Amino acid sequence: MTLESQAKRFIEMLKALDGKAGNQRLLNELGWAESTYQRIKGHLIDEGKIVPGRGRGGSVALAEAIAAARIGKADPGAPARSVKAPKRGSGSNGDTSTYGQAFNAIDKAMRNDEGLASELDYAEQTSWLLFLKYLDDMEHEWADEAALKGKTYDAILAKPYRWQDWAAPKTKDGKADPNARTGSDLIEFVNGKLIPHLKSFKDSSVQADSLQYKIGEIFSEVSNRFRSGYTLRDVLQIVDTLSFGSSEAKHELSELYETRIKRMGNAGRNGGEYYTPRPLIRAMIQVVQPQIGETIYDGACGSAGFLCEAWEHLRRDDLSAKDWDTLQRRTFYGQEKKSLAYVLGVMNMILHGIDAPNIRHANTLAENVMDIQQRDRHDIVLANPPFGGGERKEVQQNFPIRSSETAYLFLQHFIRKLKAGGRGAVVIKNTFLSNTDNASVELRREVLASCNLHTVLDCPSGTFQGAGVKTVVLFFDKGAPTRKIWYYQLDPGRSLGKTNPLNDVDLVEFVELQKAKAGGEKSWMVDVNDVDATTCDLSVKNPHAPEVAPQRTPQQIIDDMLARDAETAKLLARVRGML
Numbered sequence: 001m002t003l004e005s006q007a008k009r010f011i012e013m014l015k016a017l018d019g020k021a022g023n024q025r026l027l028n029e030l031g032w033a034e035s036t037y038q039r040i041k042g043h044l045i046d047e048g049k050i051v052p053g054r055g056r057g058g059s060v061a062l063a064e065a066i067a068a069a070r071i072g073k074a075d076p077g078a079p080a081r082s083v084k085a086p087k088r089g090s091g092s093n094g095d096t097s098t099y100g101q102a103f104n105a106i107d108k109a110m111r112n113d114e115g116l117a118s119e120l121d122y123a124e125q126t127s128w129l130l131f132l133k134y135l136d137d138m139e140h141e142w143a144d145e146a147a148l149k150g151k152t153y154d155a156i157l158a159k160p161y162r163w164q165d166w167a168a169p170k171t172k173d174g175k176a177d178p179n180a181r182t183g184s185d186l187i188e189f190v191n192g193k194l195i196p197h198l199k200s201f202k203d204s205s206v207q208a209d210s211l212q213y214k215i216g217e218i219f220s221e222v223s224n225r226f227r228s229g230y231t232l233r234d235v236l237q238i239v240d241t242l243s244f245g246s247s248e249a250k251h252e253l254s255e256l257y258e259t260r261i262k263r264m265g266n267a268g269r270n271g272g273e274y275y276t277p278r279p280l281i282r283a284m285i286q287v288v289q290p291q292i293g294e295t296i297y298d299g300a301c302g303s304a305g306f307l308c309e310a311w312e313h314l315r316r317d318d319l320s321a322k323d324w325d326t327l328q329r330r331t332f333y334g335q336e337k338k339s340l341a342y343v344l345g346v347m348n349m350i351l352h353g354i355d356a357p358n359i360r361h362a363n364t365l366a367e368n369v370m371d372i373q374q375r376d377r378h379d380i381v382l383a384n385p386p387f388g389g390g391e392r393k394e395v396q397q398n399f400p401i402r403s404s405e406t407a408y409l410f411l412q413h414f415i416r417k418l419k420a421g422g423r424g425a426v427v428i429k430n431t432f433l434s435n436t437d438n439a440s441v442e443l444r445r446e447v448l449a450s451c452n453l454h455t456v457l458d459c460p461s462g463t464f465q466g467a468g469v470k471t472v473v474l475f476f477d478k479g480a481p482t483r484k485i486w487y488y489q490l491d492p493g494r495s496l497g498k499t500n501p502l503n504d505v506d507l508v509e510f511v512e513l514q515k516a517k518a519g520g521e522k523s524w525m526v527d528v529n530d531v532d533a534t535t536c537d538l539s540v541k542n543p544h545a546p547e548v549a550p551q552r553t554p555q556q557i558i559d560d561m562l563a564r565d566a567e568t569a570k571l572l573a574r575v576r577g578m579l
Contacts, residue, residue: 006040011049011062020061023255024278028503099252102238103260109234115227119264124340126260127347128222129167129239130253134350135215136163137244156212161197166190168240176237186229195219211356218346221339221361254308254351261303261344276302276384276427277463280473281309283507284382284425287455287475287514290314292323294331294379299364299413301334304345306382307359308352315353327354333378334359365391365409368398369416377419384427385410387469401446403439407432411443411474415450418478424451430458430470433538444536448528451476455514458489458540462496472540485526486517489542520544 013029014021021029027037041060044050050060106126110116116125139155139162146153159165166189169177181189202216226232244250262275290296290310298306314327332354336342342361349357385407396402399412407428414424432440433456447453455475463471476482492506513523521544531538552560 006036007044007047007049010040010044014050014060014062019064020059022059022504025504026060028505099242099256102242103256105238106235109231109238113226113228113231115225119260120340121225123260123264123344124222125225125235127343128218128224129235130242130257131218131347131350132163132167133239133242134244135211136167138355156215161194163240166194167236180233181229182233183229186232187224187226190224190226190232195224214346214356217361218343222343250351250353254348257348257351258305261305261348276305277502278305278309279502279504279507280427280459280463281306281382282313282504283457283511284473284475285310285313286511288380288382288423288425290380292319292326292331296332296380296382297378297417298334298381298383299417300383300385300410301336301345301359302341302384304334304348304357304359306384307332307334307345307357308348310380310382311349311352311354329356329358332358335362335364336360337363337365363395364413365395365398365406367413369400369413370398372416374419377417377422379419379422381414381418381422381424381426383410383414383425385414387429401439401442403443405439408439408443411447415447415478420479422478423476424478425473425475427459427471427473430472430540433472433540436535441536444538447474447476448482448531448536451478451482452480453482453485453538455517456485456487456538456540457510458487460490460492460496463502465496465498465501482528484528485538486514486523487526487540487542488513488523489540491522 010026010030013026017026017029023037023041030037032040041050045052045060049063051063052060103126107122110122110125116122135156139153139157143153143155155162157163164170166181166186169180171177198215198219200216201212202220207213224232226235242253244253258278264275284306290313292314296307296310298304301307311327311332314331319327332349334345334357336345336359339361342359345359346357349359387407388405390404391406391409396404396409399409401408401412403409411426411428411432414426418424433444435441453474453476455473457473457475459471459473461470488510490506490510492502494500496502509522513520517523517525519525522542524543526538
């Protein structure tokens with residue numbers, strides 16, 4: 001296809017999506033390679049025919065649609081104003097290709113360091129460097145804002161710990177300082193002075209929800225793994241080219257960071273630990289429908305995918321200062337046990353625009369659920385707790401239903417962390433619905449008695465790459481017993497995998513049908529009165545699926561084989577008689 005024909009198709013598809021769409025959704029609809037999509041998108045932005053927007057992964061809209069929207073908000077009699085699309089380029093304006101190239105260059109440099117061996121190492125080291133560059137950019141921005149108000153800004157970091165002092169010192173003419181620390185001098189400064197200083201913020205008298213405390217927490221959990229100061233200097237020079245000075249830049253960086261987290265999930269044997277497919281998260285959020293003023297909690301937040309997506313769902317450009325402050329400080333809460341996941345979660349939320357994330361580094365299951373008070377509860381729980389695992393006996397003592405299955409302990413925790421009337425959406429292994437052990441049966445009984453388990457989404461194999469298990473999503477409201485359960489069996493019509501993952505379009509029907517809990521070939525309703533009271537079996541059994549012939553017993557299989565052998569012997573005897 002020519003450039004013109006591809007651009008025409010891009011515009012036509014965008015019109016079909018009501019003139020505005022997220023980049024990922026539009027890319028999926030077009031079915032193009034990402035490089036093709038970015039090339040055509042850039043061309044149309046330069047032509048002024050589309051404009052980039054906000055949202056997870058960014059979005060685009062027809063320029064004429066934006067103009068019409070602005071006219072509608074303005075005086076109806078006012079003349080139309082043209083919409084000028086921002087120019088794409090390099091540096092601070094958030095160009096995808098520029099930042100993408102920078103991340104690729106960082107990876108390439110890290111591969112040369114013998115202290116870094118995996119995607120997990122790359123993500124951890126990139127995270128603490130990005131965090132310090134972000135902090136430096138924000139400190140400059142906050143200082144400028146204070147100056148405009150005639151006030152003095154008290155910097156968080158002072159010399160020699162500022163980014164400009166050790167990471168990217170400049171000469172008077174603004175060029176890189178050739179005398180900047182490198183080699184062993186750089187490693188000794190980072191390990192012996194910088195990181196110990198940053199750790200000390202956690203021991204200070206600052207509040208736990210402040211950025212200063214968060215700095216201390218982060219650097220109490222991460223360590224510098226670079227062995228070569230020359231490699232670290234190369235990476236610092238690349239990171240210094242990245243800018244956090246605009247919302248567009250943050251969105252581009254957050255998209256790249258999410259891709260890095262996804263690669264971590266795909267690379268390891270614990271695929272779902274760091275990354276839950278974002279289309280699934282977005283569908284869960286659309287069903288739960290959080291509102292500004294409600295609190296959202298994930299006690300196994302990992303890389304904070306649920307909290308970041310909930311933030312993107314709630315944030316708007318026209319929010320009042322009060323609502324914006326509510327979203328920033330009093331909406332999103334998380335806990336994470338593992339150090340690396342905790343750091344990834346904090347950095348991910350910062351890149352999405354939350355300045356001081358309310359994420360605690362703690363083992364959620366170490367808290368006795370019977371000690372949870374009303375002040376500790378939340379309006380919404382969104383989570384994908386770890387499967388399997390196994391907590392120590394003393395941890396299991398914190399729960400009325402004891403189990404070696406970590407997810408079962410988390411589910412009990414989530415139910416008790418919800419306020420009365422609170423809403424939950426939790427991913428769990430599908431075997432939870434049918435296992436016959438005492439813990440599984442008792443937990444299903446508790447869920448049905450204490451919550452309205454109104455929806456079960458059955459996810460296909462391959463939803464979680466590398467996890468090797470089938471999952472379901474439980475949607476429930478706390479405070480009223482379950483009367484009826486609506487099931488939906490998700491079938492995207494293809495095998496899911498690394499090159500063909502779950503996308504937003506796959507979940508459109510589920511979200512739409514769930515509103516009225518409509519029946520269909522892939523959805524049905526189950527009355528709790530029809531559930532076996534002894535086993536509380538809630539297995540996914542689609543009544544519309546064609547009946548499968550019952551499996552034969554081993555004895556029946558042997559008898560059938562012997563019968564066929566006897567028939568074969570008779571036929572061979574006839575053939576011999578004809579010879």
